[in-house]
Every structure is written in structure tokens, then in C-alpha cells.
Amino acid sequence: QVRLVESGGGLVQPGGSLRLSCAASGSFYSINSMGWYRPAPGKERELVGTITSAGTITYADSVKGRFTISRDITKNMVYLQMDSLKSEDTAVYCCNAIVRPSRYNYYTYTGWGQGTQVTVSL
Numbered sequence: 001q002v003r004l005v006e007s008g009g010g011l012v013q014p015g016g017s018l019r020l021s022c023a024a025s026g027s028f029y030s031i032n033s034m035g036w037y038r039p040a041p042g043k044e045r046e047l048v049g050t051i052t053s054a055g056t057i058t059y060a061d062s063v064k065g066r067f068t069i070s071r072d073i074t075k076n077m078v079y080l081q082m083d084s085l086k087s088e089d090t091a092v093y094c095c096n097a098i099v100r101p102s103r104y105n106y107y108t109y110t111g112w113g114q115g116t117q118v119t120v121s122l
Contacts, residue, residue, distance in 0.1 A: 001026050001027060001028075001111070002024055002025070002026040002028050002031075002097055002099045002109075002111035003024070003025050003026050003111070004022055004023070004024050004095045004096070004097055004111055004112065004113035005022065005023050005025075005095075005113060005114075006020060006021065006022045006093065006094070006095045006113045006114070006115060006116040007020070007021050007022075007023075007116060008020040008021050008116060009093065009116030009117045009118045009119075010117075010118070010119070011119045011121065012085055012118075012119070012120055013120070013121070013122060014085060014086060014087060014120055014121075014122065015084060015085065016085050016120070017081070017082060017083045017084075017085065018082045018085065018118060019079060019080070019081050019082070020036065020079065020080040020082065020093055020095075020116060020118075021077060021078075021079050022034065022036075022077060022078045022079075022095030022097075022113060023075070023076065023077050024076040024077070024078075024097050024099075024111070025076065026099075026111075027101070028099035028100065028101050029099075029100045029101060029102050029103050030053070030099065030100045031053060031076060031097055031098070031099050031100075032052065032053055032098045032099065032100060032108055033050055033051065033052040033053065033097070033098045034050070034051060034071060034078035034095065034096065034097045034098075035047065035048070035049055035050030035051065035058075035069070035078070035095070035096045035097075036048040036049050036050075036069065036078075036080045036093050036094070036095060036096070037093070037094050037096055038091035038092065038093050038094070039091055039092065045094065046060060047060055048060050048063055048067065048080070048093065049063065049067055049069035049080060050069070050096075051069050051070070051071050051078060053073070057069055062088075063082075063089075066082070066083050066084045066085075067080060067081065067082050067083070068080070068081040068083075069081075078095065078097075080093070082118070085118075085120045086120060087120050087121065088120075089118060089120050090118060090119050090120050090121070091118060092115040092116070092117050092118075093115060093116055093117075093118055094112055094113055094114070094115040095112070095113035095115075096110060096111070096112055096113075097110070097111045098110050098111075099111060
């Protein structure tokens with residue numbers, strides 16, 4: 001199994017910045033990708049940003065140019081630098097990881113963290 005623990009959330013004024021961190025631990029063989037998600041109307045959650053083990057990055061259109069996702073492979077960590085924050089960015093941000101559990105097979109499973117609260121307000 002994979003355990004994901006997020007940190008770095010808090011209260012910030014519009015236009016401010018926050019840096020979120022997520023640490024993965026457990027008995028998995030490797031991590032295929034890690035990312036950040038938040039709730040959205042009409043769905044349980046929406047993609048904010050993801051990064052694969054090869055370094056391929058995907059962002060939601062609403063955060064392009066403002067958020068930056070990065071990773072530290074040696075530490076099994078992923079980060080989300082959030083700049084120019086808007087009130088609409090207020091949400092619980094959850095960390096996600098798609099992991100390969102064993103060297104002996106190629107199936108994957110998805111793990112989720114509990115989330116960290118980001119509040120953008122005056």
C-alpha cells in the first residue's frame with residue numbers, strides 16, 4: 001500500500017503564494033506518477049497538476065502560468081508551488097499517486113492523501 005501525507009496549506013491573501021508538499025511511503029515497488037486534485041462542480045474532484053516518473057507534466061487550464069508542480073524522486077515527494085492565488089483556488093488539495101506494487105507484475109493502483117486546506121481570502 002501507499003500512504004500519502006500532504007502539508008503546506010493555510011490562509012493566504014489573494015495574489016499570495018503557498019507551497020504544498022506530499023510525501024509517499026509504503027511497500028510499493030515504484031511510483032508511476034504523482035499529482036494534485038481539488039473538488040470541482042459536477043465531479044468529485046478535478047486535476048490540478050500531475051507529473052510522471054519521466055517528468056511529463058499536465059496542468060488544469062485554470063492554473064496554467066500560476067502553479068508549478070515538481071518532484072524529488074529520491075525522496076518520493078511531489079510539490080505544488082502556487083502563485084498569484086485567487087479566491088476560486090480555495091479548496092482542499094489532495095495528493096495522488098499511481099504506484100506499481102511489485103516488480104513481478106505491471107498492474108497499478110491509485111492512492112490518495114487526506115488533503116490540506118488552502119484558503120484564499122482577505
